[in-house]
Amino acid sequence: MYAGMAQRVTTCIVGEHHMTENSKFYTLKGYALQECNAVTSSMEDYLEMIYRIHTAGQPVRVGAVAENLNVKPPSATKMISNLKKQGLVSSEKYGYIQLTASGLELGKYLVFRHDTLHQFLCYINRSDNELEQVEKIEHFINPGTVQNIRKLMDRLMAL
Numbered sequence: 001m002y003a004g005m006a007q008r009v010t011t012c013i014v015g016e017h018h019m020t021e022n023s024k025f026y027t028l029k030g031y032a033l034q035e036c037n038a039v040t041s042s043m044e045d046y047l048e049m050i051y052r053i054h055t056a057g058q059p060v061r062v063g064a065v066a067e068n069l070n071v072k073p074p075s076a077t078k079m080i081s082n083l084k085k086q087g088l089v090s091s092e093k094y095g096y097i098q099l100t101a102s103g104l105e106l107g108k109y110l111v112f113r114h115d116t117l118h119q120f121l122c123y124i125n126r127s128d129n130e131l132e133q134v135e136k137i138e139h140f141i142n143p144g145t146v147q148n149i150r151k152l153m154d155r156l157m158a159l
């Protein structure tokens with residue numbers, strides 16, 4: 001039993017050392033951003049949605065963010081001002097919300113984390129919708145684990 005555990009630990013450490021440049025980007029930058037800033041679970045949900053709207057090529061406005069997250073606009077305004085305080089977004093004229101460089105990096109990681117966990121849970125549960133569980137657990141999983149799930153899924157998908 002002990003040998004089995006040691007084996008798993010070794011595999012985990014080796015896995016960390018064999019990360020590609022791209023995975024280092026998600027792991028180190030995403031992790032550092034999460035640690036340095038007091039980014040709450042709720043702020044993560046907002047930033048993830050802002051990043052999704054942004055990458056869909058849509059202008060990011062408070063109304064669109066509120067609608068997509070099923071919250072009232074004043075709640076969105078308040079949370080966006082928290083993101084602003086953390087230097088993740090900035091507001092331009094006419095109410096458009098811009099992602100800062102840090103906001104783009106963390107937003108990219110949050111979407112990567114969400115999509116990786118969703119793919120993983122759908123795979124093991126043989127389902128096509130695990131959104132509720134993903135929303136509940138995604139905030140508590142660390143970047144190394146997300147990265148290892150990604151590698152596992154990439155291997156499984158290549159079979």
Ligand code: CA
Nearest residue numbers: 048114135138
């Ligand atoms: Ca999410």
